[in-house]
Amino acid sequence: MESVLTAILTVGAIGMLAGLILGVTAKIFYVHVDxxxxxxxxxxxxxxxxxxxxxxxxxxxxxxxxxxxxxxxxxxxxxxxxxxxxxxxGISVDTQERQVAQIFCQGDAAAAERKFTYMGIQDCRAAQEVSGGDKACRYGCLGLGTCVRACFFGAMHMGPNGLPVVNTELCTGCGSCAQICPRHIPKLIPVSQKAATFCSSHDVGRAVKDVCTVGCLGDGLCKKVCPEKAVTIEKFLAVVDPAKCTGCGLCFEKCIPRIIQAVVLTRDSKKKAA
Amino acid sequence: MQDYLLMIVAAMFINNIVLIRFMGNCPVVGVTSSYESALGMGAAVVFVATMAGTTCWIIQKTILEVLEIEYLQTLVFILVIAALVQFVEILMQKVAPPLYRALGIFLPLITTNCMVFGVSVLNIKEEHSFMQTLVFSLASAVGFALVLLFMAGLRERMDATGRVPQLLRGVPITLITAGMMGLSFAGLLGMV
Missing domain, CATH: 1.10.15.40 (Electron transport complex subunit B, putative Fe-S cluster)
Structure with a gap:
């Protein structure tokens, strides 16, 4: 009987003591958490x-x-x-326009040349480490889907032609894909942007032509034709300023490789047609 | 001195707490998906296991053995470890906020980690002195942290390759990897 009593009392006492110490420390070391x-x-x-x-x-x-x-x-x-x-x-919020990711490369298997057959780890970051990637264009999409796997919201998938496709309905514009891509092919654009150059190559026109049929030549025809001066050429790549672009479409006709295009937000096959 | 050195090597590698004694397997699967979280968990375990091991040893020697109620060891140790973790958490939030933020969610997780409890019991079972308890607890926990880091490194690589079959992704391949690591560590058995 005595041993049972000792057991109960000891464990009870230890528990009480621990509780007391915790209670006191919580009071002494109280941290105000909002x-x-x-x-x-x-x-x-x-x-x-x-x-x-x-x-x-x-x-x-x-x-x-x-x-x-x-x-x-x-x-x-x-x-x-x-x-x-x-x-x-109780604070105000400046509503900022929603951004979505778009893939700034059109060099699919048919359009872009490859330097060699890459058979290593199926990850763009790994492929980039092997002689700078298997793609002849050093700016183009490697097409191993690292961005697709990085998407937290299931908004991306690999298209049939080896390029990732963004589902803009699901895209939240968090930018995870843009960050993880070794070549930063997915870029965030405002959801209202009407036209964009779907190419990332800063190479000169001739070098682009050698490796890809759908690369920006940087010839500036689009810049000349734009009535709003929305297109600028930055290092042989046409860049559309979303604030100025009205989506008139004059540049679409002038672009020889058909790289500057209307941004059709539920893209896929529709955009190819445009 | 040499005894302690042997003890450290034995606790870290030869009788590794995770791979040979099979304690604390939950975090090995749970928090090893990224290197940072493995590091956080590892650091938290090293800290808590050392504290808990020594505290439990003191309780055992000064209370349980004096009153001859050693059979209550399990109950009392769990109580003490839980209270201790809470205590450390409260203290750390006030005294060292950066450390608190770094260890963050891992501290409460450790409350019920069987590796911490296991080290405390092993100390008693192997009749360690106080210094031995301190060294053994620390070395065991460092061994545990090492396995976490190894596993996290392996898993990050496996995730990056994407060559693991769909069927085995995530927990299954982690368990298989843990088994292989256990086998290779078993090769060291009997060295000390």
């Missing part, structure tokens, strides 16, 4: 994609509450969510 941080992180998508530049959704929530980040800093959250966060914290 309850709003929890509420904000509940609203955020919780994918921890890191598109905002913070370590995760909770980290961003803390930054928003402390005023270090705007309410719409989460690239994956819809505008409604940003409004909800702003309303809860």
């Amino acid at each position: 309850p709003r941080i929890g509420q904000v992180s509940d609203i955020l998508p919780g994918a921890n994609c890191g598109g905002c530049g913070y370590a995760g959704c909770t980290d961003l929530a803390a930054a928003i509450v402390q005023g270090n980040a705007p309410a719409n800093a989460c690239k994956a959250a819809s505008d409604e969510l940003a409004q909800e966060i702003a309303a809860m914290l």
